[in-house]
Each structure stands twice: as C-alpha cells, then as structure tokens.
Amino acid sequence: MKIETITKKDGTTVYRTAVYLGVDSLTGKKVKTYVTAKTKKALKSLSDLKIAEFERNGKTRLRKKVEFENFESLANAWLEDYLLTVKSNSQAMMKSHFKRYIIPALGSYKVEKISAPLLQSIVNDWAKKANTASISKGKRPAGASSNYGVLLNTVQRILDYAFQLGVISNNPARMVIAPRLKARGKQKLKYLDKKQLKAFLNYLDSLEQTDKNVFSVTLYKLLLDTGLRIGEALALNWSDIDYNENIIHVNKTVDRLGKVQDNPKSKSGVRDISVSKRTMLMLKQWQNRQRVLHQKYRLSTHIVFSSSVGGHLSRGCVSRTLDTHYKNAGLALTGFHAFRHTHASLLLNAGADYKEIQHRLGHSKIGMTIDTYSHLAPDKAKETASIYEQALKNLG
Structure with missing residues (x-):
C-alpha cells in the first residue's frame, strides 16, 4: 500500500x-x-x-441502495415494472402466483434476512403439495400448483431486482433447487374421435335455428374446420375474412376477459389459414344474419362473434354454453381445445404434412406439433405397420 x-x-x-x-x-x-x-x-x-x-454492494458503485420494509414491498415494486412488459393473460397469471403462493410464503420477511435454506424449505413445501395433491379432470386443487419451478424462478427474478438496487449483496434463490415433479402418467388429449365427432355434428344440425344456436354452431364448426384457438376466433373481425381467396387472416387474440391483444400467442400465431368454400358460405350466412340482428340489438357488424353489447366476448361466456352443448350431446368433454385437437387428428389421419399442420395451428416449432399430436393418428400407425409388412414380403 x-x-x-x-x-x-x-x-x-x-x-x-x-x-x-x-x-x-x-x-x-x-x-x-x-x-x-x-x-x-x-x-x-x-x-x-x-x-x-x-x-x-454487489461489487459495483453504480447501484444506489434502496430500502424496502419487507419482501412484499420489494415484490410489488418488481411486479409494477413486470406488468408493463407482458400481455394481460401473463399479467393475470403472475398476479395469481403472487396472491396464492409468493406473498403468503415470503411477504412478511425482511429482504436481507431471506436465506437459501428458508427458500429451499418453501419450494420443498410447494413441491410436496403438488406431488401429493389429488388430480381431478387433469387439474390439481388451488394451492398445489405443479409450476413451483416457475414460482422459484419468479422469486429469483425479484431478488435479482433487489441485488440491482443494492438491497442485498447476493441472491440466495440462485442456490435453491426445485424438486422433480412426480410423474403420474401423461395426460391424454381431449378430442372427438370419428364416432363422437359424427354424433356431435348431428346434434348441432338438429338444434333449433335460433339466433343463439346459429351463433354457437357457426363458432364450433369454424373451430373444427380451422384449428383456431378460441381467443383467436373471438378476436376475428369481418375484415379478416377474405371471401375471394377463401382465407382467414389471424393476427390477434382476446384474453380471458375479452380484451383484444394486438398479436396472437406467439409470432407464429400470425398466419393465413385456407378454408373450404363450405366454411366461407357458413360465415357469409352468419354475417347476413348478424346484419339483421344489428337492427334489433347492439350487435357489432365489425366483429365476427360479437357480444350483445357490440364488443368482444370473453372466453368464459362462450365456455359455459359449450359445456352445456357437450352435455346435451352426451359427450364427456369440456373446453374448446378439444376442437383444435380434433382438427389436428383429422388432418394427420388424412395424410396432411406436419409442416402444414404446424402452420395452421400456429405452433412456433414443428417439434411441438409432432410431440403433441403424433399419437392421435392411429390410422396412420396401422398404415405404417402394413407398409412394413409388405416390405418384408417384398424381400422374397
């Protein structure tokens, strides 16, 4: 010196x-x-x-130390910035994680007193609840989320924020390991097989032609014909329907509350889907009916599936009606994703290329399409077995 x-x-x-x-x-x-x-x-x-x-101070002189009363006040400061960077669905999910898991577990602790052993015990408790919870209809009860790894990641990000502000000199969450989730068998995709699909379509065709029923039938058949996500379908405007080229332009979605998001789930979600003339005729008939309804009610003439007050519908509103139709049709199904899975299954068994199916469904990677839907093509599997058998015979 x-x-x-x-x-x-x-x-x-x-x-x-x-x-x-x-x-x-x-x-x-x-x-x-x-x-x-x-x-x-x-x-x-x-x-x-x-x-x-x-x-x-984290080996830096650029950070000005900020003080927080406890972890909850720190977490809320981080959350305020986070909510500005994500879509409404992600906002709702993060708020739910905060309310149900993160704040109850850590909210009252002094930030500088939070240690790796403390965090490990909390994550272990989340994992234990997830691994021992009973599963009903493919879901765990509230408070037993299987996404405890995501919860740990969120805590890491919050404490990284604390480090950047000079509140702590290191992040103890980075020394914590999320236990492995216990395997309970792969959840089967819900879709309509050929027999169920035929029964459901017959049921739809038998419904009285009321305005409400025609609305529902048009929505259901469009989803079956295109593989659209329900949020993408509810976001459609008539300007997205190209009657000349038989194409539907998909470029937005609605969240759970019916709020329009300017782009779909991912970049690959922005796509054009070719549809049959039959589907276009069905849409044209609904559009003509909608114009008549506009004279009676406040139904929008711009939105394909408008609410009664002229805005976009939330998923919850149409989900309840669908579950009623499933029940009346004698099908033990729930939710709109069954239509999407059914669309993929029909295409696969008809010999459609995986790359084309990937595009129609808006998947970001073809591996996602293959991993999700390859087992839904039993007809193709039988065809492959026959090809192998014939190849053996050709050996002489």
Missing part, C-alpha cells in the same frame, strides 16, 4: 492512499477510491471498510 503523507494548512498531518476495490460487476472496469485518515492504522482499517462495502 503506497501511503502519501499530507500536511494540512493548520500544520496537522494526515495520510492518504489509493484503494483498489476490484472489478465492477456491472461495467467490467477496475474500480479504485482514495481514503484519508489521521493515522496509518486508521487508514488501513478505513481501506478494509471500503473494500467490504464494495463487496456488500
């Missing part, structure tokens, strides 16, 4: 030295500072104190 002796104007002597603190974790540059003390011993102590302070 090079020490400089300085004589002040009043005749007193002080000692000054340059202290190398280390490499700044945010800039990557070497950092040094100067300390001054009345004695060499005090100079050494003050130098050590500056180095320790630099370490506690």
Whole structure:
C-alpha cells in the first residue's frame, strides 16, 4: 500500500492512499477510491471498510441502495415494472402466483434476512403439495400448483431486482433447487374421435335455428374446420375474412376477459389459414344474419362473434354454453381445445404434412406439433405397420 503523507494548512498531518476495490460487476472496469485518515492504522482499517462495502454492494458503485420494509414491498415494486412488459393473460397469471403462493410464503420477511435454506424449505413445501395433491379432470386443487419451478424462478427474478438496487449483496434463490415433479402418467388429449365427432355434428344440425344456436354452431364448426384457438376466433373481425381467396387472416387474440391483444400467442400465431368454400358460405350466412340482428340489438357488424353489447366476448361466456352443448350431446368433454385437437387428428389421419399442420395451428416449432399430436393418428400407425409388412414380403 503506497501511503502519501499530507500536511494540512493548520500544520496537522494526515495520510492518504489509493484503494483498489476490484472489478465492477456491472461495467467490467477496475474500480479504485482514495481514503484519508489521521493515522496509518486508521487508514488501513478505513481501506478494509471500503473494500467490504464494495463487496456488500454487489461489487459495483453504480447501484444506489434502496430500502424496502419487507419482501412484499420489494415484490410489488418488481411486479409494477413486470406488468408493463407482458400481455394481460401473463399479467393475470403472475398476479395469481403472487396472491396464492409468493406473498403468503415470503411477504412478511425482511429482504436481507431471506436465506437459501428458508427458500429451499418453501419450494420443498410447494413441491410436496403438488406431488401429493389429488388430480381431478387433469387439474390439481388451488394451492398445489405443479409450476413451483416457475414460482422459484419468479422469486429469483425479484431478488435479482433487489441485488440491482443494492438491497442485498447476493441472491440466495440462485442456490435453491426445485424438486422433480412426480410423474403420474401423461395426460391424454381431449378430442372427438370419428364416432363422437359424427354424433356431435348431428346434434348441432338438429338444434333449433335460433339466433343463439346459429351463433354457437357457426363458432364450433369454424373451430373444427380451422384449428383456431378460441381467443383467436373471438378476436376475428369481418375484415379478416377474405371471401375471394377463401382465407382467414389471424393476427390477434382476446384474453380471458375479452380484451383484444394486438398479436396472437406467439409470432407464429400470425398466419393465413385456407378454408373450404363450405366454411366461407357458413360465415357469409352468419354475417347476413348478424346484419339483421344489428337492427334489433347492439350487435357489432365489425366483429365476427360479437357480444350483445357490440364488443368482444370473453372466453368464459362462450365456455359455459359449450359445456352445456357437450352435455346435451352426451359427450364427456369440456373446453374448446378439444376442437383444435380434433382438427389436428383429422388432418394427420388424412395424410396432411406436419409442416402444414404446424402452420395452421400456429405452433412456433414443428417439434411441438409432432410431440403433441403424433399419437392421435392411429390410422396412420396401422398404415405404417402394413407398409412394413409388405416390405418384408417384398424381400422374397
């Protein structure tokens, strides 16, 4: 340590030295500072104190330390920024995670007192509840989410935020491991097989031609014919329907509350879907009926599946009606995704190319299409077995 002796104007002597603190974790540059003390011993102590302070601050001088009353106040500060970067569905899910898991488990703790053992015990408890919970209709009860790995990741991100603000010198959540989720067998996809599909279509055709029934039948058949997600279908405007080219332009979706999102689930969700003339005729007939209804009610003439007050429908409104139709048709199904899976199954068994199916469904990767739907093509599997058998015979 090079020490400089300085004589002040009043005749007193002080000692000054340059202290190398280390490499700044945010800039990557070497950092040094100067300390001054009345004695060499005090100079050494003050130098050590500056180095320790630099370490506690995450090895950076750019962060200004911010104080939070507890983890809940920190988490809410992080959440406020996070909500500005994601769509409404992700916002709703994160708020649910906060309310049901993260804040009850950690909210009252002082941020600097949160340790890796504490977090590990919390994550272990989440995992235990998920692994021991009874599953009904493919779902675990509230408070037993299987996404505890996502919850841990969220806590990590919140504590990273605390580190960036200088609240903590390291992130204990990064030393925590999420236990493995117990395998309980792969959940089967819900879809209509040939017999069920025929029965359901016959049921739809037998319904009285009321405005409400025609609305529902048009929606259901469109989903079966295109493989659209329900949010994508509810977001359609008539300007998205190209009658000349028999194409539907998919470029937006609605969230669970009926709020329009400017783009679908992913970039690959923006796509054009070719449909049959039969489907286009069905849509044209519904559009003509909708124009008549507009004279009676406030039904929009711009939105394909408008609410009674002229806006976009929420998924919940149409889901309840669908479940009633399923029940009346004698089918033990729920939800709209069965139509999407049925569409994929029909295409696969008819020999459609996986790449084309990927495009129609709006999957970002073809592996997702193959992994999800390959087992829904029993006819193709039988065909493959026959081809193999014939190949053996050809060996002579």
